[in-house]
Amino acid sequence: MKERTRDQGGPGTLTDxxxxxxxxxxxxADEPLADLAARYRLRPSAARPxxxxxxxxxxxxxxxIVGFATARNVAMYTEARLGQLWQVLTPxxxxxxxxxxxGIILDTSRGVPNFLAFLITGIFIFxxxxxxxxxxxxxxxxxxxxxxxxxxxxxxxxxxYVLIELExxxxxxxxxxxxxxxxxxxxxxxWLLALPALALQAxxxxxxxLSLARLGAGADDFSQLLxxxxxxxxxxxxxxxxxxxxxxxxxxxxxxxxLQVNPAAVYIGLVRNSxxxxxxxxxxxxxxxxxxxxxxxxxxxxxxxxYSAYCHGVVPMNALWLWGIGWAIVALVVGFVxxxxxxxxxxxx
Amino acid sequence: MASGPASDGPAPTVIVDDLHVVYRVYGAGxxxxxxxxxxxxxxxxxxxxxxxxxxxxxxxxxxxxHGDAVGIIGxxxxxxxxxxxxxxxxxxxxxxxxxxxxxAALLGVNAALLDDLTGERNVVLGxxxxxxxPQETKDRYQSIVDFxxxxxxxxxxxxxxxxxxxxxxxFSIASAKNHEILMIDEALATGDANFRAKSxxxxxxLRGEAGTVFLVAxxxxxxxxxxxxxxxxxxxxxxxxxYDVPAIIDAYLExxxxxxxxxxxxxxxxxxxxx
Numbered sequence: 001m002k003e004r005t006r007d008q009g010g011p012g013t014l015t016d017x018x019x020x021x022x023x024x025x026x027x028x029a030d031e032p033l034a035d036l037a038a039r040y041r042l043r044p045s046a047a048r049p050x051x052x053x054x055x056x057x058x059x060x061x062x063x064x065i066v067g068f069a070t071a072r073n074v075a076m077y078t079e080a081r082l083g084q085l086w087q088v089l090t091p092x093x094x095x096x097x098x099x100x101x102x103g104i105i106l107d108t109s110r111g112v113p114n115f116l117a118f119l120i121t122g123i124f125i126f127x128x129x130x131x132x133x134x135x136x137x138x139x140x141x142x143x144x145x146x147x148x149x150x151x152x153x154x155x156x157x158x159x160x161y162v163l164i165e166l167e168x169x170x171x172x173x174x175x176x177x178x179x180x181x182x183x184x185x186x187x188x189x190x191w192l193l194a195l196p197a198l199a200l201q202a203x204x205x206x207x208x209x210l211s212l213a214r215l216g217a218g219a220d221d222f223s224q225l226l227x228x229x230x231x232x233x234x235x236x237x238x239x240x241x242x243x244x245x246x247x248x249x250x251x252x253x254x255x256x257x258x259l260q261v262n263p264a265a266v267y268i269g270l271v272r273n274s275x276x277x278x279x280x281x282x283x284x285x286x287x288x289x290x291x292x293x294x295x296x297x298x299x300x301x302x303x304x305x306x307y308s309a310y311c312h313g314v315v316p317m318n319a320l321w322l323w324g325i326g327w328a329i330v331a332l333v334v335g336f337v338x339x340x341x342x343x344x345x346x347x348x349x
Numbered sequence: 350m351a352s353g354p355a356s357d358g359p360a361p362t363v364i365v366d367d368l369h370v371v372y373r374v375y376g377a378g379x380x381x382x383x384x385x386x387x388x389x390x391x392x393x394x395x396x397x398x399x400x401x402x403x404x405x406x407x408x409x410x411x412x413x414x415h416g417d418a419v420g421i422i423g424x425x426x427x428x429x430x431x432x433x434x435x436x437x438x439x440x441x442x443x444x445x446x447x448x449x450x451x452x453a454a455l456l457g458v459n460a461a462l463l464d465d466l467t468g469e470r471n472v473v474l475g476x477x478x479x480x481x482x483p484q485e486t487k488d489r490y491q492s493i494v495d496f497x498x499x500x501x502x503x504x505x506x507x508x509x510x511x512x513x514x515x516x517x518x519x520f521s522i523a524s525a526k527n528h529e530i531l532m533i534d535e536a537l538a539t540g541d542a543n544f545r546a547k548s549x550x551x552x553x554x555l556r557g558e559a560g561t562v563f564l565v566a567x568x569x570x571x572x573x574x575x576x577x578x579x580x581x582x583x584x585x586x587x588x589x590x591x592y593d594v595p596a597i598i599d600a601y602l603e604x605x606x607x608x609x610x611x612x613x614x615x616x617x618x619x620x621x622x623x624x
Contacts (some may be wrong), residue, residue, distance in 0.1 A: 033410060035368035037448035040361055045438035045449040064477035071474060075465040078506065146463070148439050151452055152478045347439045 030268045032095055046344045054340050057153045060171035065156045069163035073160040076164075078204070079328055089253045091172040095120045095179060102240065106283015111297070112242050113278040113305040116134055121276060122239035124172045125268045128198075130230050132165045137216035137223040140346055147347050155161035162206045169198070176275075178210035200328045201267040207331030210339035219347055237264035244315075245308045247298065253314065260315045263327040269320055282306040359414035362454075362530060362561045363436060367445035370406035370428075370435050370585075375570045407585040408445070413578075420572035420594065422601055423582035427563045432582065433532045435518040450560065451529035454479075456520055463491075468494075468518055475522035487527050496541070497521035498544065501571040501609070517544050524551055531555050532563040575624050 050056060062212065079085045081300075102117050112118050136158040142146070143157050173194075180189060216223045236259060243265055249256045259265060272279045280286070286309045289294075293310035315323070361528040405428045413419055420607060421429045434440040436447050452602060476486040494503050497518040499510070507515055533552065552575070554599050556562045566572055572594070579597045580590040586605075589597050 033364050033448075033620065034446070035365045036412065037366070037446075040450070041450035042364055044359065045436060045453060046441050047438075060480065061477070063483050065475065067470075067474050067477050071463065071466050071470045074470075075463070078465060146478075148434060148476050149455070150475070152480070157480075191484060206385045207371075227460050344438070344441045347434070347441060347609060 002255045010313060032136055042270070048340070048343045051340055054153060054155075054343070055336070058155055058159075061152055062154065062157050065160045065163065067082060068156065068160040069167065070305060072160070073164050073167050087168060088170040088175060089126060090168075095175065098123055099258075110293055111245055111247065111308070113282060114183055114185065114276060117180045117185060117276055118250075118272065118279060119240060120179055120241070121272050122237075122268050123171070124176050125198075125201070126234055126237060126239050126264055127172070127272050128165055128169045128201065129208075129264055130268070131168070131235065132162045132205040132209055133230055134223075134227060135161045135165065135211040137226050138215050139194060139209075139332070140217035141220070142217035143222075144347075154343055155210060156210040156338070159206055160215065162202065162209045165205070166202050167318045175197075180275055182295065185275065188277065190274050190277070190280065194271050197270035197274060197324065200270075200324045203328040204263055204331045206325075207328070207333070210335035214339050214342050217342070233262075233264060237268065239261060239264075239268065242308075243310070244313075245282075245297070250298070256314050261323050262326075263331075266320055266323045268329060270324055271313075273317060273320075282308045283313070283317055284308050285316050353482045354427060359416060360450075361412045362415050362417075362446040362450040363413040365411050365413075365432075365436065365445075367407045368406055368442055369404070369444040370431050370440055370449060372405055372431075373442040374403055375434040386419035387621060389421060397572045406586050408436060409582075409585075409587055410445075411580065411587070411590060413561055413563075415560045417569060417578050418556060418564065418576045420576035420579040421563060421565045421582060422569065422572060422579060422598070423588075428585040429582055430534050430595045431533050432587075433565060436530075437532060449530060453478075453532055454523060454526070454528035455532045455534060456523045464508040465467040465506055467506055468497075468546070470500055471507055472503075472522055475519075476525065479523075479526050481526065493521045493525050496524075496547070513541060513544075515537055517548075520548055524548075524612060527558045528555070530563075531570065532565075536566065569602070 048054075065143075073087075074084075075131060077083050080086055082089065094323070098119055099116060102119055139161050141153075146157075147154060156164045179316070216226075236245075238259065243256060243259045274280075275282060282305065288310070289312060290310040293304075293307045294312075296304040299305035383392070409432065421432065431440065433455055435442055436449065437453040438447070438449075442583075463474065466474070470491060473486055476489060477483070481489070497503075497514075497520075499514050499518055500515060502510060505550050507518070508527065531552075552562070556575075562575075564572060564576055576594060578590070579594045580594050581588040581601050583599055589600060591597060
């Protein structure tokens with residue numbers, strides 16, 4: 001056989017007018033093709049599986065999801081000289097910046113005991129959700145080559161991205177543990193409650209990540225807008241102040257309530273209450289209501305910081321757990337179904 | 350294999366029924382691209398002129414039977430790769446439908462995996478993405494690496510590979526699994542002679558296992574050697590198709606300004622089927 005590669009020439013070597021399909025009659029069946037396909041039980045290749053089948057397919061690819069997340073995490077710092085050390089350095093530097101601004105320059109504790117540990121805990125927990133949101137909103141356009149190359153349940157990608165952020169969070173939590181202990185908080189059994197709290201937050205992030213991945217797969221406008229929405233959310237979620245005790249919200253119980261049950265504030269609150277004893281004992285409503293003691297808290301004197309416990313509770317701690325579970329389940333179910341509905345369209349780009 | 354009740358003739362494995370595929374391309378030029386023109390567009394409620402629709406496949410129908418090896422020919426931009434992606438279910442149809450008997454596997458040039466990861470990670474992830482278990486992946490790993498012949502480079506990130514090396518590794522990963530429907534899109538164009546010989550053997554082997562093979566190649570000799578059927582695409586439509594491979598290839602060459610292929614002897618095609 002002679003080996004001769006022909007260059008086909010650029011477009012336009014053939015005159016434009018002649019597109020005369022010449023169908024070889026023998027290759028087409030007499031009956032409608034859809035009937036023929038049905039008779040031989042062929043399935044549409046771009047068909048979407050049922051939602052439960054899809055969930056099972058996703059479970060079958062769990063090794064891929066975990067492998068994908070781990071590999072991406074490793075690759076993230078390959079260009080850096082310090083390599084994986086950045087996984088620890090990034091949260092450390094973050095903490096240092098916030099310490100500089102809020103601890104030294106502004107010197108504002110706004111009625112919060114152990115403000116620095118309070119602030120850094122909030123930043124790290126919010127950062128997990130923030131980064132998960134931003135990265136998942138871009139995952140579909142970023143992974144278009146992979147999507148067009150291999151068939152697999154597309155939900156693997158946003159879930160994988162959330163797992164990447166979860167692995168980063170583990171590093172942050174190690175740094176956080178050191179900072180919190182150094183700030184004088186005791187190590188107690190309550191610390192174990194941080195684990196279910198973070199697990200709920202991860203489930204919530206996966207659910208939201210699935211929704212955001214579908215929204216971000218369409219127009220690019222969404223992923224441009226999202227960082228602003230998330231930053232607004234940051235300021236509304238009590239990262240830098242305590243929603244329940246801040247004096248400017250004292251006479252607006254409805255607003256306080258709505259701010260406190262928003263998912264970011266819920267997960268931040270749950271983690272703070274488990275690792276910061278000063279937060280746990282100062283949680284409003286955790287002690288019987290006392291007008292006098294609550295008034296002492298509002299004098300703002302350092303000695304009475306933990307008297308916030310005697311004030312009216314906005315959201316009791318048990319209710320906070322219920323909110324955390326509720327948000328996680330709702331986000332996951334809605335996100336999963338919403339993402340699955342567009343499963344066959346992600347390759348379009 | 351035929352799972353249907355009918356037994357007249359070979360069973361179809363792929364049915365393409367009046368398929369249309371439309372790409373949407375953003376940023377394809379248009380206005381001056383300033384914020385002011387964008388604002389005017391929003392105010393006037395106009396569509397973005399920079400969103401262009403590319404009607405890549407325009408109404409294609411055919412039936413492919415079990416055991417067919419189909420060559421797809423056509424000039425650059427005629428929709429060959431798009432057609433394969435649509436058959437594989439990777440690109441959604443705008444109209445019409447593609448029916449297939451199983452999951453189609455597509456080996457393509459553009460099947461970029463994860464460029465910033467090492468070859469080793471790519472092998473593992475590729476296998477897992479294709480649905481292998483970790484144990485299967487472990488078992489196949491060495492043979493995939495050996496077949497690709499990338500040697501020590503397996504520990505390097507894939508972005509450091511030459512085009513040929515990356516393609517060899519991708520082909521090795523994708524061909525590690527047996528597929529019912531196999532589609533090869535110029536996957537072998539940049540391999541060296543040694544690898545091409547090896548991969549040709551592997552394709553023949555896969556074709557024995559697979560029910561149906563699609564082959565896109567600009568190398569018409571390769572099509573003529575391996576295919577018993579050919580589809581000639583022109584601007585997203587079928588120009589000609591059928592089982593008379595040499596005649597269609599000659600007509601195609603004539604239309605694109607080439608000379609008919611010189612054949613040393615009357616063409617012997619082991620897969621020739623009389624339609």
